[in-house]
Each structure stands twice: as C-alpha cells, then as structure tokens.
Amino acid sequence: MIFLWGSNAREAHPIFFHHVLKGIDNGARMYCVDPRYTSSAQFSDVWVGIDVGTDIALANGIGREIIHAGLANQDFIAHSTQGFEAYAASVEPFTSEAVAAICGIPAEVVVEMAHAYATADKAQILWTLGITEHHNAVDNVLSLCNLALLTGHVGRWGSGLVPLRGQNNVQGGGDMGAIPNKFPGFAGVDDPDHRARFETAYGRELNPVPGLHLTLMFEAMERGDLRALYVIGENPADSEADVLHARAQLESLDILVVQDILMTRTAEMADVVLPASVAWAESDGTVTSSERRVQRVRPAVSPPGQARHDIDILCDMAEAMGDELGPRDPEAAWDELRSLSAMHGGMAWERLEAAGGLQWPCPDEDHPGSAFLHGWLWADDLEGREPAPFSALEHEGPTEELSEEFPLRLTTGRALDSYNTGVQSGKYDSPLRFAGLDLNAHDAADLGIADGDQVRVCSPRGSVEMNARVVSSLPRGLAFTTLHHPELIDVNVLTNPDWDPKSGTAEFKAAAVRVERIATHQTAATAGASVG
Amino acid sequence: MSSVITETAVTIQVDGQEVAVPEGATILDACDAAGVETPTICYGPTLTPVNVCRVCVVELDGSRALVPSCSRPAEEGMVVHTDSERVRHSRKMVLEFLATGVDVSQADELGQWAEHYGADPDRYVPGGETMDEPVRVQDNLYIRDYDKCVLCYRCVEACGDDAQHTYAISVAGRGFGARISTEFDVTLPDSACVYCGNCVAVCPTNALQFKTEFDLRQADDWRPEDQTVTQTVCSYCGVGCNLELHVQDNQIVKCTSPDDHDVTKGNLCIKGRFGWNYV
Amino acid sequence: MADLHFGEDQPTEAERAAIDAIVSQAEAATVVETERVVRGGRSRRRGLRHQLLPVLHSLQHEIGWISPGGLNGAAERLGVPPAEAYGVATFYELLRTTDPGHRDDVVHVCVDPACAMAGNDDLQASLEADGARVHASPCLGQCERAPALFIQGVGRPDQVPADDDEKFRLPQAGDPGLRVLRRVGVVDPTSLDSYRDHGGYEALAAAIEMGPDAVITAISDSGLSGRGGAAFPTGIKWRAVADEPGPDKHVVANCDESEPGTFKDRIVCEHDPFAVIESMTIAGLATGAPHGWIYIRGEYPRATARLEDAIAQARAAGLLGDDVAGSGQRFDIEVRRGAGAYICGEETALFNSIEGFRGEPRNKPPFPTTHGLFSQPTAINNPETLINVLDIVIDGPDAYRSVGTERSPGTRLFCLSGRVGVPGLYEVPFGTTLGELLDVAGEPTGDLSAVLLGGAAGVFVGPDALDMPLTLEDTREAGATLGSGVVMVFDDTVDMEAIVVRIAEFFRDESCGQCVPCRVGTQRQHEVLVELQSSRQPLAPQRAELIDDMALAMVDASICGLGHTAASAVRSALALGLIGNSQ
Numbered sequence A: 001m002i003f004l005w006g007s008n009a010r011e012a013h014p015i016f017f018h019h020v021l022k023g024i025d026n027g028a029r030m031y032c033v034d035p036r037y038t039s040s041a042q043f044s045d046v047w048v049g050i051d052v053g054t055d056i057a058l059a060n061g062i063g064r065e066i067i068h069a070g071l072a073n074q075d076f077i078a079h080s081t082q083g084f085e086a087y088a089a090s091v092e093p094f095t096s097e098a099v100a101a102i103c104g105i106p107a108e109v110v111v112e113m114a115h116a117y118a119t120a121d122k123a124q125i126l127w128t129l130g131i132t133e134h135h136n137a138v139d140n141v142l143s144l145c146n147l148a149l150l151t152g153h154v155g156r157w158g159s160g161l162v163p164l165r166g167q168n169n170v171q172g173g174g175d176m177g178a179i180p181n182k183f184p185g186f187a188g189v190d191d192p193d194h195r196a197r198f199e200t201a202y203g204r205e206l207n208p209v210p211g212l213h214l215t216l217m218f219e220a221m222e223r224g225d226l227r228a229l230y231v232i233g234e235n236p237a238d239s240e241a242d243v244l245h246a247r248a249q250l251e252s253l254d255i256l257v258v259q260d261i262l263m264t265r266t267a268e269m270a271d272v273v274l275p276a277s278v279a280w281a282e283s284d285g286t287v288t289s290s291e292r293r294v295q296r297v298r299p300a301v302s303p304p305g306q307a308r309h310d311i312d313i314l315c316d317m318a319e320a321m322g323d324e325l326g327p328r329d330p331e332a333a334w335d336e337l338r339s340l341s342a343m344h345g346g347m348a349w350e351r352l353e354a355a356g357g358l359q360w361p362c363p364d365e366d367h368p369g370s371a372f373l374h375g376w377l378w379a380d381d382l383e384g385r386e387p388a389p390f391s392a393l394e395h396e397g398p399t400e401e402l403s404e405e406f407p408l409r410l411t412t413g414r415a416l417d418s419y420n421t422g423v424q425s426g427k428y429d430s431p432l433r434f435a436g437l438d439l440n441a442h443d444a445a446d447l448g449i450a451d452g453d454q455v456r457v458c459s460p461r462g463s464v465e466m467n468a469r470v471v472s473s474l475p476r477g478l479a480f481t482t483l484h485h486p487e488l489i490d491v492n493v494l495t496n497p498d499w500d501p502k503s504g505t506a507e508f509k510a511a512a513v514r515v516e517r518i519a520t521h522q523t524a525a526t527a528g529a530s531v532g
Numbered sequence B: 001m002s003s004v005i006t007e008t009a010v011t012i013q014v015d016g017q018e019v020a021v022p023e024g025a026t027i028l029d030a031c032d033a034a035g036v037e038t039p040t041i042c043y044g045p046t047l048t049p050v051n052v053c054r055v056c057v058v059e060l061d062g063s064r065a066l067v068p069s070c071s072r073p074a075e076e077g078m079v080v081h082t083d084s085e086r087v088r089h090s091r092k093m094v095l096e097f098l099a100t101g102v103d104v105s106q107a108d109e110l111g112q113w114a115e116h117y118g119a120d121p122d123r124y125v126p127g128g129e130t131m132d133e134p135v136r137v138q139d140n141l142y143i144r145d146y147d148k149c150v151l152c153y154r155c156v157e158a159c160g161d162d163a164q165h166t167y168a169i170s171v172a173g174r175g176f177g178a179r180i181s182t183e184f185d186v187t188l189p190d191s192a193c194v195y196c197g198n199c200v201a202v203c204p205t206n207a208l209q210f211k212t213e214f215d216l217r218q219a220d221d222w223r224p225e226d227q228t229v230t231q232t233v234c235s236y237c238g239v240g241c242n243l244e245l246h247v248q249d250n251q252i253v254k255c256t257s258p259d260d261h262d263v264t265k266g267n268l269c270i271k272g273r274f275g276w277n278y279v
Numbered sequence C: 001m002a003d004l005h006f007g008e009d010q011p012t013e014a015e016r017a018a019i020d021a022i023v024s025q026a027e028a029a030t031v032v033e034t035e036r037v038v039r040g041g042r043s044r045r046r047g048l049r050h051q052l053l054p055v056l057h058s059l060q061h062e063i064g065w066i067s068p069g070g071l072n073g074a075a076e077r078l079g080v081p082p083a084e085a086y087g088v089a090t091f092y093e094l095l096r097t098t099d100p101g102h103r104d105d106v107v108h109v110c111v112d113p114a115c116a117m118a119g120n121d122d123l124q125a126s127l128e129a130d131g132a133r134v135h136a137s138p139c140l141g142q143c144e145r146a147p148a149l150f151i152q153g154v155g156r157p158d159q160v161p162a163d164d165d166e167k168f169r170l171p172q173a174g175d176p177g178l179r180v181l182r183r184v185g186v187v188d189p190t191s192l193d194s195y196r197d198h199g200g201y202e203a204l205a206a207a208i209e210m211g212p213d214a215v216i217t218a219i220s221d222s223g224l225s226g227r228g229g230a231a232f233p234t235g236i237k238w239r240a241v242a243d244e245p246g247p248d249k250h251v252v253a254n255c256d257e258s259e260p261g262t263f264k265d266r267i268v269c270e271h272d273p274f275a276v277i278e279s280m281t282i283a284g285l286a287t288g289a290p291h292g293w294i295y296i297r298g299e300y301p302r303a304t305a306r307l308e309d310a311i312a313q314a315r316a317a318g319l320l321g322d323d324v325a326g327s328g329q330r331f332d333i334e335v336r337r338g339a340g341a342y343i344c345g346e347e348t349a350l351f352n353s354i355e356g357f358r359g360e361p362r363n364k365p366p367f368p369t370t371h372g373l374f375s376q377p378t379a380i381n382n383p384e385t386l387i388n389v390l391d392i393v394i395d396g397p398d399a400y401r402s403v404g405t406e407r408s409p410g411t412r413l414f415c416l417s418g419r420v421g422v423p424g425l426y427e428v429p430f431g432t433t434l435g436e437l438l439d440v441a442g443e444p445t446g447d448l449s450a451v452l453l454g455g456a457a458g459v460f461v462g463p464d465a466l467d468m469p470l471t472l473e474d475t476r477e478a479g480a481t482l483g484s485g486v487v488m489v490f491d492d493t494v495d496m497e498a499i500v501v502r503i504a505e506f507f508r509d510e511s512c513g514q515c516v517p518c519r520v521g522t523q524r525q526h527e528v529l530v531e532l533q534s535s536r537q538p539l540a541p542q543r544a545e546l547i548d549d550m551a552l553a554m555v556d557a558s559i560c561g562l563g564h565t566a567a568s569a570v571r572s573a574l575a576l577g578l579i580g581n582s583q
Ligand SMILES: Cc1cc2nc3c(=O)[nH]c(=O)nc-3n(C[C@H](O)[C@H](O)[C@H](O)COP(=O)(O)O)c2cc1C
Pocket: C225, C226, C227, C228, C229, C230, C231, C232, C254, C255, C256, C257, C258, C259, C342, C343, C344, C345, C346, C347, C348, C380, C381, C382, C383, C385, C386, C560, C561, C562
C-alpha cells in the first residue's frame, strides 16, 4: 500500500515514479492525498482532495482511527517508540467527523485510509513539497512519521517513509555541511567534540555559532545586520515567497556577488558575477540523490568563455583573502570528506565510478551501502539508540485565511517539463509547456472567466497577470500555478512568506488570492503570456 | 535495489557446449553465457520480451518449429542449436524480409547480421509494398520516420507497461498495414506523449530519432566516430538519474541513459532527456 | 492506468448512449465519488478492459463508425489509453475508423473460393447497381449457400438474408446414424423443453453423477481429439486444467469459425445451441472452471441470438448459475462477438481479443491450460469437439469408439462446398474415404480437378486422393490435413490461379502482422503469385525457390498456426500442377 501525500511525483520525480508504477503493477494500492487531482492521482486507487494545509488534521485523524480500531502495532510501539500515551491523547479530538470538517472530505474516507494503511502487509508514505512548503513544514512531516511509528511501517524492506528531494543535490548539499548548523556528515557546529575534529583537520579555529538559513538571512538584511551576500547557484530574486519584498532586500545590500552558470534575475542584480561551469556536465565531482545515493558527475564538454569550475573560483577567492583551501582536485576534496564523515567513509572514489554509486551510510570499504536507514528500530537492542519519539501535534490551517477580498486559495507546484524557476528548463523547446493559472470550472464560471482568458491574480502582497485555463483537476475554491516562468509570470509576488521556524521553508503552497478577468481569449491570445 | 536472484542453476547445451544459467534465464542468456552471439531486434534488456521479430530463433531438440531464444526460458537438459541450416535460413529470411520493406540503412547491427547470413533483399518481386511513410516532424525534440520502422514493438513497450505507462503510441492496423501510431495518427503534441524519449532510446533502427541527430544528419554532419560519451548525473530533481551525454564538437548532441543502472534502466524524463541545451 | 489524455473530441449524445448501453457511468474506470474523492486505479481499469470490444461494437453499430469522439468516450469510460483503443479498433474488419460519410447498412460480399465459383462478382455488380454499400469480405461461413452475403446494420440488426431462405436445408436432417448432428434440423433450437425432449441435459445429469475425474477419464478413453484444426486430445487438455489449483479457471467455446470453407459451427450453434451450452457446462464442472465464454464471429447474428437465448433459458432453469443443476458448483457463460478477424480463432489471439487487446497470438509455451484467458488456466474447444462429449458421457467410451478408426474414433463433420451435388454439412464416421464422402453429397457437377482439404490452411489434393480414408493418421501420412473439416471441390472449369492468388491474399489480409516471417512472408508470397498470374508464364525456378524459402521460414519461425500454414495450400497447388504451368 502506498500513500502518496502532497507529491506529484509523476511530474516532479518521473523516474522515481516508474518504480512506484512497478509496485502498482504488482498489485499495490495507492491512496493519493493532495488538494489537486494531479497526474499522479490519476494512477491512484483513491484520490482524497483535502483542503490545502490540513495535513496534520488528517494524519491525526488516521492515527486516532488506527488506535481506536485496535490496529496499532502494540509490540512495535512498546519496543521501538516513546511518547505514545501523549500522542494518543493529542489525536483524541480528531474524530473522523472532525477531520472531515477540517479537511473537506467525507469521514468514511478517513476511516478507510486508516484501515488500508494499518492492515497493509507493507506500506510506504511518500511526500514532497506539498508537505514541506508550509509554515509548519516540520510538524507536517512529523505527523506522517507518527503513522509509521504507530503501525511499524518503517525500517523494513518495502515499508517506510520516503521524502523526495526536489533537487539533484540538496541531499548532497546537506551531507556536505552546506546547512547553517552542521559540518559535513551532519556533525553539529555547536558540538565541541565535532568542532574539535574539524578544527584539527582544517588547521584553524571554527565558528561555534550556527549560521543563518536563507529566510533568516532575508530578515537580517531587513534589519540591516546583513550587508554583503555571496550567492552560489541560487535564484532567490525569483524563488523567494513574496518576491517583491525579497528583491527590495537584495537591492539594499552593500554588495551582492553571484556565482552562477546563467544570467539569472539575481545575477542581473549583482555587483559582481562570477561565471561558473555547469557542475554536472562540465566538471568532476559527486552528487547525492534522494535515496542517499552518491554518484559521480563528469565533464562532457568544456565550459564556455570565462566560465570556471566552482572549486577554482572558491579557492581563488580564499587565496585572494590570503588563505589556502587545499588541493583543487575533486578527488582530494572527496577523500578529505571521507576522513571526516563516517557515513561516507567506505565510499572510495573508484567505488563511486561504478555505475549506480553507493548509498550512505557506508562506513568502510567492504560495506555495500545501505538501501534503507531505520532498520535499527527492529533490532533487539535498537542498536543502542533511544526509541523513536512520537510527536503530539496541533492542526493549524494556512496562516493566511480566505476572506471576502481574497476568496480563493492559490497553491503552487511543478510541471513535468520544467524545473524550479525555469533558468535551465526554460531553454529547450517543450511542446508541453503551459504558463498560467489553472481554475476549477465552477469558479471560472462564477468569475465570468473562460478558458484562455487573461486574468489578474491579486494577493495581499501584489498582483500578477496571466492566462487562465479551466481544468478538471481542481476542486472548487482552489487555483494553481507553477513557478517555472518568472519572466512571464511573477508568481512569487503572490506567495506567502510566512515560514517554518524549524526548517526555514516558506508557505509557498497556500496564499489567499482574488482573480479577475481582464481580457477575453481572443485579445489575450495576442497580448497575453504564452510560452512556446 | 538489486533483486534477489534464486541461484538454482539450470544446465543446457548450446551447440554442444554445456552452460549453467540461473533459473528464469532465457535461452538467449544461455547463448550469451556460452559466448555464442545471437542477433536480436525486438529484444531489449530492459523490456519484457515480445518475441515478434523472430531473428533470434534457435533449433531446440524436441520442438517442431524453431523457438525464439529471447523469450524461451532455459529448462534443464535442453539441447539447442544456433547455427543449423534451419536456423541460418530463418534468420536470413527475417533479415531479408525486413530489408525488402523497410529502410534499414541506419540499423547498423541489422546490416551486419544481414551480411553474416547472406540476406539478399533484391531477389523479390520488383515494386513490392514497402512501409512508405512520410517523416513525421511535429516538434523540436524528436522525429518519427516510420519508413525505417521494423515494428519491433520496443517503443510501444517502453511507452507502456515496461517503463513509462503513458501509452501514447500503439500498433494500429493489421498485417503488412500495421503501423506504430497515436490514436487516429494525431500529432505527438496532440497525443498523450510526455516526451520522455524512452521510445527513442530503445528504437533499433533510428526510426525514432532525436531532432538534434536528425538535423545533423540532414546537414550531413552526424559523425558518431567523432563523438564522446560521458556518464554523469541529471541536474534536475533528486532521483539521481544517470545520463550519457553524447558530445560532438564540444556540443551535446543527444542524451541517453545506461540500461544497466538500477534507478533509470535506460529511462529518463523530458527534463533529463532534452533539458540540457542551456549547457 | 496511464497518463490518460483525450483530445478535444467529445462523444455525441448518441455515442454516449451507445457506450452507456454496455458500461454505465457508475461502473466507469474512474468515478468521481464526491468533488474530493475520486476512485480509479489499476484493478478497476483491468476489470473493465474486457468490455472494450463490446463497447466498440456498440459504437460501430449505432453510428456506423468509431469516431474520434466516440473512441475518446469509450477510452475514458474504460480507462483505456486512446492510442491502445485505436490499435484495437483498427485490428478488426467490422470496425471502421474512418468516416464512411453515410449511415447506410454495409453489404459484405464473400470473395473466397466457394463464392468465387458461384458467381460472387455478378452478385456484387448487381448489388452495386442497386446502390448498396458493398464491402468485399473473406469467407462468411456460408459456403454451402454461395455466393454469400452479410448485411452489417447501422442502427438496426445485422442480417443474413439466406437465414430465412427455405431452399437451404440440412441435407442429413433426421438421419438415424448421426451423432453430433442428431438433433440438428429436428429439435426446436429456441426451446429448452424441445431440447430436453430430445435427450437434452441427460449428459449433464450423468456427468454430475460420475464426478469430474470419471468424466475426464471417459473423455480420454474415448480418444476424442479437437475438431478446431489442431486435433489435440481433449482429455489431456481437460485434465491439465482440472489439475491447476484455484477457482479462477475458464472454459471457452471457440465459435470464431473463419477458416475459408468452414460453416459447421454456425449450423450447430443455430440449430442445436443447447448442446453447446450443456457440453460447456460439463467441461466447466469437470475442470473446476466456473467461467464460461463463447467467442463467436461477428458475422453470425442468428447463431449469436440463439446461443444468448439458450443461455438465458438455461440460467432461468437453474442449469447455469451459482448452483448448476443441484451440483453445488457454479458455472455461467458470457457471449463475446468477434469483429472480423480470422486470426482471432487462434486460441491465444482469441484470449487477447476477449481481454480487450489486439487479437495477436501469444508465443507458446506457456499453454492455455496454465496461462489462458486472463492468464488463467483455460480449456478451449471447438463446439464440434464439445458436442461429442455428450455421447461419451452417456454411452461411455467404448460405444463411442464403435465407429471410426482406432486412432480416429467417432465421427467427423465435413463442410462440403464448391462443385458438389448438394453442398452442405455432413457427418460421417472417421475412415470414410474422400470419394465416399463426395458420393454422400450427390452427383458431382463436373470433372473433378482438385479438392481443398482442411481450408485455406489445408492443402489441395487431386483426384487420386479419392481413395484416401478421412482420418487423422491417413491424411497426415499423405501430407494433408482434415483441419476444420473443409472439403471444397473444384472442377476443371475453375481458374485455379485466381483461387490460389486469393488464398495468398487471404493470408496477407488476415496476418495479425506481429511476427516478421508471416507479416512480410504472406505479403511477398502474394506478390510472387500475382506476378505469376499476370505473366502467364511458367513459374521461374528462382521464383519457385523463393516460394519454398519463404514457406520454410514461415513454417519454422512464425509465432502461430497462421504463419505455419500460410504457404501450404499454395505449395500443394504448385506440386499438383494446378498452377505454375503456362496457360
Ligand atoms: C489462424 C488460426 C485460426 C483458427 N481458427 C479457429 C476457429 O475458428 N475455430 C476453432 O475451433 N479453432 C480455430 N483454431 C484452432 C484453435 O487455436 C484451437 O486449437 C482450437 O480452438 C482448440 O479446440 P479443439 O481442441 O476443440 O479443436 C485456429 C487456429 C489458427 C492458427
């Protein structure tokens, strides 16, 4: 049994979805929880269209039903978890009727899902940004983890919790310490023992204070505490929620340096642009996928013009500041990492050359890598770890409530042929490309909008014009657009910047908007945004 | 994610040589293990065998007709001949037949086998029926030149059950009039096609061709001998698909994916397959 | 389960109604339960796929063709990708995927040998002169009343005018020596009571009494072999299915009958439908298969109606359903119509056709007894084979063996057509010689030049074969076959070259196109024969060699029996000198 929750993997992770399909072909049932009837939902046995931002209520309701129906895995709970009593008490108010009212779905479906999940032989929960692009992202994730702990559907072949990473190397970035509070291998910067290890290896003192994540950086810019910004391969001038505000902050900096392969909007705003080579096609190195698989990237073409490898640019920068970062050699850098991060210890460069790469943890050179992570939950001694904690969680809807002025919920997402802000994917000629607003037929009719009309979408933060498309994949009251075409449609002008203090992610998935028609289809066809 | 292989071995005889293969292996696998090369057209390592081309047939003791080695499971004690008169004859005829109706000029492997078996497509009645299809250029990503199509079903399988589950194309019509087609032959952009290019990747005859290759060939500038192939990882989502970048004159000219990679099995999505031209 | 994508084309009201008549919106592949709950998924879609051909039939019948909107409507209702639905629709001769531009009935005129000898071209010309929409058709299974017609109705029932014509009689009706045809022309085929009055359903009662094992043993001991063409021992087939575990098993009656020259199954199904149903029921109980299917060719409207009616009566009488005749076992039958494809008589193609896929044969092994319909164990038999079971169960194997030969026990149905005294269906004991059989059918009409034995997939034999006993062993020895019981007679006035070219064309048209040897081989074989016909020269040695080379590859490397036999009639005609000499 598969729960696809807040993920349109068919479009956002197509090859991963091939593997899901194999499971479905072999008889797995799939429940798809998503406000939209996505192309992934088309493959599901049951699609459940909850209101945006009501995931915790649903998860709690499912948890309550599992407990009340006597379907919780008592042995697993006793052996491998802690905090069950508090969790059970916390979900008590979430009767299926209460959940039905919050989520906008029939109560019986809540019960059905609970039973399907709890009684399945093997079950997985897969999620993506539908869970994490919310102001309470981490709580959303924890609410799903609770279900796995309740049933023991975790840490075994065929059962588990599967977050899908949106980018080819976000996992790798985190593993390598490109997050504010960790060294490579997830060693906390505020842990003196770890710090000592890294200080020895790097031959210098290291700052013990965790850094700022992107959202906090923008707050620091606003306060005037942060005056210089060095951006490598990001496009916050398009990708931040409430992007007009974000651009104003970037404008206000004393100096903005951008290192990128293409002239993004952020690069256009920069004082200095450092042209970089394309990591995956022009240079040597590694990336790490969602399943913690470390694989080699290799240069296929040589970089154009003055573009240089990131490693060279960074080392030169360090030199210019009078420091040495070590050899400019990807393999040497990798070996340094292996010496510091135990989970990468066994991943010799030659082993990575072999097709398929290796999945961490891989502590020594004889270790085959690890297909899944949480097998320890099933060990008699839990491998000496603490039992996994349940989390008691409250439901909070989206921070921006619908109002008379802004009566529609706008949610954002990804389409198959495009990627993030479209800097890379916008360059090829996709016959599938569509840039505009998807609307439910009833809402469109109420607003006097026909397919192809040009509309203005307004949120409390600004307004954007785009073409409308009437679709059957949305329930009433919900509108949808992708974020791939900022040059045509500046969607993040609209999105809600309220962010999750635990992860730093903004609530891209839920803004309140108003939609008005500005031109009919014929006029729009000549005047409006169209991509081709 | 390597699947568990039951290591019960089956021993069969290929051209007098005993070979042991795991249970579930095919006669073709046994031929490979015995070092006997076998021509194949419709077989693909990532696809469920459809055994339609019949070029891989072998003689199996006890079987009246020849059997397709690509799909027939090896069974203990089988005695197989791959180079008997009958086998050579049927293989030759299949290759000859194909060359009489289809433009096989870009199907290199097929051409080599045709030579090996002495196929002579010129001995047929002049002016016989051929595929006779126009090249379909309907977008900028890939083209369909069904004059080159041998109806091996590989594209249909890749678009359908074996990988993509999009089912944008199917075999339509019957007999010699059978063609690969969308519904009512609507153009690809009007069909269900999501441009994963997985069909292109499995086509053995170049009937399906990336537009980049097609354009270079039109300009007489397609030079495989000058191309390098580099394996790397796709820059888009976090699945970690491996890419093989084919580069000519420091330009990427097409993108494929290794068949033997656990994650992709030769497949990609539109972004990985075509989304490289910003490089 | 797929990325379902439908173009702009929507079904019209009439098309929607045609779809609703087979599968309602409530049963659709995807059901919008509420605005927030949609049910769909793989198992729903798989469960509906076998309705594809019935839905396409319904559209064709109501509208006269499968339009893009109609196809989309059907595809959406069933959750079938439109490209696949199109692939299925274009497989069948009776389904049109181009707009005919009218809503008139279509008159199918047979162009195969029996009808060619009977002046089908004159018939066609006169129909066209009357403004009919004429369509050339392969054998329509009415060779005894050639030239044959079938009217495909648009918005009204299909018709076979000859069905109502008194002059077509059953030549042996009432003959006491008959077994399989005992009731044909005697019993009222629309009445269960009449069937019972003629001994009907005694065999089922006996079979229930005996139990499955004893029934199968009796069939094996009787030496009954299949009458559909391949002559496989029926007892072995049934035993294999009975030995498979689990309840998901099937019994299929193969009434596709499209072998040129064959019309026996039509007559049996029209005139003794309850016998088909009773014997299938025995097969179901004996093999432990609760699901029965009758696959009948689309050009047999009366046989279809009579079988459906008989099923309804049997069901009402408790002879089909959850508890068959008090046995405590379940067995019921669904009827499926073919849509104009000879290949769908091949057993595995037939399964694919029922399942809603293109009627392409599957490679064997695995065999139907383990991987048949829906990949489940299946006993598939010709109706003639099945009806033999009734006597075996009642009288026992020894009585059954009292006629026929040791290796070909019992009787056989023969479809006599062409230049014979009284064309029609005849039952004679195995071992009757060809000459004796022709005598049974009355004075020949001319100087016999050749007999096509076993149909287009069979071989021509010359006058010297009149002494050949018609048994499996004797025909095999002579390099011939009884096939489906075709005995088509030619005299020296017939243009044999035209006949053989047409046979080659038949195989070219009917090849499913899946495998290279047959798809291309049948095409090239036809081209060589057309060249020969137009050259009016003797066959050149290199052409003879090419024909042999192609034949060998088709026999050796094709997937199914169509390719295996596509050259046999042609080569026998050459060997006998019927064609290939300059004229
Ligand atoms: C091209 C082709 C067409 C066939 N058509 C028929 C048919 O119309 N009716 C039939 O009973 N068997 C037909 N057969 C034979 C079936 O595949 C199968 O052997 C038969 O139905 C088994 O039943 P039996 O054992 O009672 O003969 C055909 C075989 C081939 C290769």
